[in-house]
Amino acid sequence: MATDCLEANSMQQIPVFKDEADVMSSAIEKLDLQLKKPKKVHRFYFVKFWPYKDSLEDERLIEKMDQDIIRINERYKILRQKQIAGWSQRQKLLNRPRGIMGGMEWQKMMLEHLQAALDRLNFGKGGANKSSFSKEQNTHGFKRRMLHGSSNMATERQILKEIARSQQRLNDFIDPRPLLQEYIWWYSYGNIDKARYIQMVEKMKQIEERKEKAVGDAIAKGEPWNPLSAKRAIQEQIKLVNKISMELRRESSEVMPEIVRIEKDLKAIEKEARLLIQQQRELRQRKVEAQERILNLRQQMNDRYHEYLSLLSDARELARKKDVGALRKLSQGQVKKFMSKWKTSKTLLFVE
Numbered sequence: 001m002a003t004d005c006l007e008a009n010s011m012q013q014i015p016v017f018k019d020e021a022d023v024m025s026s027a028i029e030k031l032d033l034q035l036k037k038p039k040k041v042h043r044f045y046f047v048k049f050w051p052y053k054d055s056l057e058d059e060r061l062i063e064k065m066d067q068d069i070i071r072i073n074e075r076y077k078i079l080r081q082k083q084i085a086g087w088s089q090r091q092k093l094l095n096r097p098r099g100i101m102g103g104m105e106w107q108k109m110m111l112e113h114l115q116a117a118l119d120r121l122n123f124g125k126g127g128a129n130k131s132s133f134s135k136e137q138n139t140h141g142f143k144r145r146m147l148h149g150s151s152n153m154a155t156e157r158q159i160l161k162e163i164a165r166s167q168q169r170l171n172d173f174i175d176p177r178p179l180l181q182e183y184i185w186w187y188s189y190g191n192i193d194k195a196r197y198i199q200m201v202e203k204m205k206q207i208e209e210r211k212e213k214a215v216g217d218a219i220a221k222g223e224p225w226n227p228l229s230a231k232r233a234i235q236e237q238i239k240l241v242n243k244i245s246m247e248l249r250r251e252s253s254e255v256m257p258e259i260v261r262i263e264k265d266l267k268a269i270e271k272e273a274r275l276l277i278q279q280q281r282e283l284r285q286r287k288v289e290a291q292e293r294i295l296n297l298r299q300q301m302n303d304r305y306h307e308y309l310s311l312l313s314d315a316r317e318l319a320r321k322k323d324v325g326a327l328r329k330l331s332q333g334q335v336k337k338f339m340s341k342w343k344t345s346k347t348l349l350f351v352e
Contacts, residue, residue: 042324044330045335046308046312055297061286062291069280069283073280076276076277086262086265093259096251100248107248114238117234118234200240204241211229211234314330
């Protein structure tokens with residue numbers, strides 16, 4: 001007996017012998033009925049869907065907001081540095097009028113002091129002084145006459161009296177250097193550019209030191225003090241004091257406009273700083289909202305994923321039990337739920 005193997009779903013041909021006709025005919029009929037009878041297959045549909053919005057948009061938005069926040073912080077630091085510098089400069093300028101007023105008072109005191117010293121020198125120029133200079137010119141100096149011993153006692157007494165009078169005028173001329181030192185403090189009080197004043201005051205001190213040195217040299221040599229050099233020194237000091245007075249008046253006229261300018265700059269800085277703070281606050285709030293949207297979206301994705309797995313598990317269990325009615329009900333309910341949510345989302349999208 002020979003048989004042939006055919007493809008699937010094809011009829012298998014079996015040889016029929018005369019003595020087995022009835023048996024084989026019945027078998028062929030049953031096989032034919034089985035092959036021709038179609039299998040009934042039930043198909044059910046389930047929808048797998050995720051949240052409509054993608055989190056990538058919010059992630060990019062957060063990245064951009066982080067860059068904007070960094071830029072705002074850098075700008076705010078620069079503004080704070082300018083603000084602190086402006087406050088410091090404004091405070092110095094606000095203190096400066098007091099320094100100028102004090103400097104003007106000390107300038108008057110210094111002028112009075114120098115003028116009084118100059119008046120004493122001018123008042124001291126008289127007969128005795130004049131006589132001493134004429135004698136010095138005729139005899140080539142008091143010291144020379146005394147050294148050579150050509151002077152009598154009366155002449156030597158006269159020389160000593162003139163030296164004593166010169167020394168008295170020196171004692172009357174008070175050393176102005178402590179007053180100059182106080183000048184430096186007043187001119188420096190609240191003044192940003194104080195080097196200009198200190199330089200002039202230092203020059204006055206140098207003049208005073210030269211004058212004192214000249215007096216000391218005259219005394220060391222035993223010669224009467226020549227007031228002409230002191231007079232020239234005092235006149236030079238008076239010129240410097242008047243110059244300082246002019247500088248103080250000029251600065252006084254410039255202080256208030258400078259304060260107004262700094263106040264204007266500080267207001268502009270404060271306005272921009274408040275705007276930056278507001279922008280930063282808004283960016284941080286938007287960033288928090290975007291982060292919350294991402295978290296909610298991920299939570300929805302996780303919930304729907306587990307919901308879908310549970311749905312498939314129930315469908316497999318019903319299919320194993322061949323509960324067609326329950327499967328149909330489960331499928332139709334799930335599809336209906338999806339369509340309802342889909343229509344709602346489309347309506348909201350259209351309204352927005």
